[in-house]
Amino acid sequence: MAEKVDLHTHTYFSDGILSPRALVVLAAERGISCLSITDHDSIDGLEEATEAGREYGVEIIPGVELSATLGVKDIHILGYLFDPSNRALRTTLDLFKKERFHRAVRIVRKLNQLNIPLRFDAVLERAGHGAIGRPHIAEALVEEGLTSDYVQAFEHYIGDSGPAYEPKYRISPEDAMAIIADAGGISILAHPGWYVNEEELMQLIRAGLDGIETVHPAHDDGRRRFYRDIASAYFLLESGGSDYHGGRRNDDENFGTCVVGREIPAAMRRRLFIQ
Numbered sequence: 104m105a106e107k108v109d110l111h112t113h114t115y116f117s118d119g120i121l122s123p124r125a126l127v128v129l130a131a132e133r134g135i136s137c138l139s140i141t142d143h144d145s146i147d148g149l150e151e152a153t154e155a156g157r158e159y160g161v162e163i164i165p166g167v168e169l170s171a172t173l174g175v176k177d178i179h180i181l182g183y184l185f186d187p188s189n190r191a192l193r194t195t196l197d198l199f200k201k202e203r204f205h206r207a208v209r210i211v212r213k214l215n216q217l218n219i220p221l222r223f224d225a226v227l228e229r230a231g232h233g234a235i236g237r238p239h240i241a242e243a244l245v246e247e248g249l250t251s252d253y254v255q256a257f258e259h260y261i262g263d264s265g266p267a268y269e270p271k272y273r274i275s276p277e278d279a280m281a282i283i284a285d286a287g288g289i290s291i292l293a294h295p296g297w298y299v300n301e302e303e304l305m306q307l308i309r310a311g312l313d314g315i316e317t318v319h320p321a322h323d324d325g326r327r328r329f330y331r332d333i334a335s336a337y338f339l340l341e342s343g344g345s346d347y348h349g350g351r352r353n354d355d356e357n358f359g360t361c362v363v364g365r366e367i368p369a370a371m372r373r374r375l376f377i378q
């Protein structure tokens with residue numbers, strides 16, 4: 104593959120480790136010429152990445168990974184090539200961030216009621232620049248010596264059926280797609296192999312997906328072919344990337360190897376009638 108394109112990555116503005124600049128520098132080192140940062144419910148890294156991209160010769164495509172809910176499942180919709188200054192999009196992302204903060208406050212309160220003296224500040228320290236998630240709370244619990252390890256934190260307290268669980272603010276897939284479309288972008292279902300069956304996939308296609316992420320570390324060759332055939336049958340775009348979190352999940356080798364070609368962003372632009 105002549106040119107390497109990675110359209111799925113995370114920075115410390117969500118649950119990645121690297122800053123946008125550091126991610127762009129590493130992308131250039133690994134021969135990636137076109138990159139999209141798709142932080143969870145945040146586009147806070149876009150400006151810094153665009154600036155660094157100009158310096159290092161890496162094209163930056165606006166991206167985001169929105170959390171939506173399908174029945175009881177949490178699914179992720181990738182948005183690309185939207186206008187980052189779109190008012191409605193910004194309002195939604197602000198709301199996501201605020202709601203995550205309040206939810207973390209509620210979780211810590213529940214923990215305190217269970218006689219786990221976790222300080223909210225310890226959670227904030229873990230979250231750093233990013234929106235607060237349960238991984239930060241789990242890390243803070245471990246750091247403060249309140250639980251033996253990360254997995255135990257979920258099992259005993261903050262897992263989906265734990266006593267300190269609080270649901271996340273989520274929107275429907277239709278709303279997520281509408282927000283992205285209204286901002287002039289396209290919607291791609293992230294890593295379907297992780298969480299949707301064929302029936303749910305068809306439901307999302309009918310709801311108006313523009314495309315499917317076919318290339319992802321969680322998809323083996325068979326899965327890729329399976330989703331590629333569906334994309335072709337329903338005239339959908341394909342997308343792909345490494346879902347690199349900066350090494351947080353032993354994912355270092357995927358960055359620069361789990362890539363797609365230039366034809367992928369080119370097709371996205373054609374669909375939007377832009378150059």
Ligand code: AMP
Pocket residue numbers: 235236237238253254257258262263271
């Ligand atoms: P949040 O978006 O704040 O609800 O956090 C969700 C994240 O928490 C997931 O992406 C996982 O990384 C992590 N997580 C959720 N449940 C568990 C679990 N049982 N064990 C370990 N990590 C988990």
Ligand code: FE
Pocket residue numbers: 113118143348
């Ligand atoms: Fe993530």
Ligand code: FE
Pocket residue numbers: 168179293294
């Ligand atoms: Fe995801």
Ligand code: ZN
Pocket residue numbers: 111112113141168346
């Ligand atoms: Zn992701």
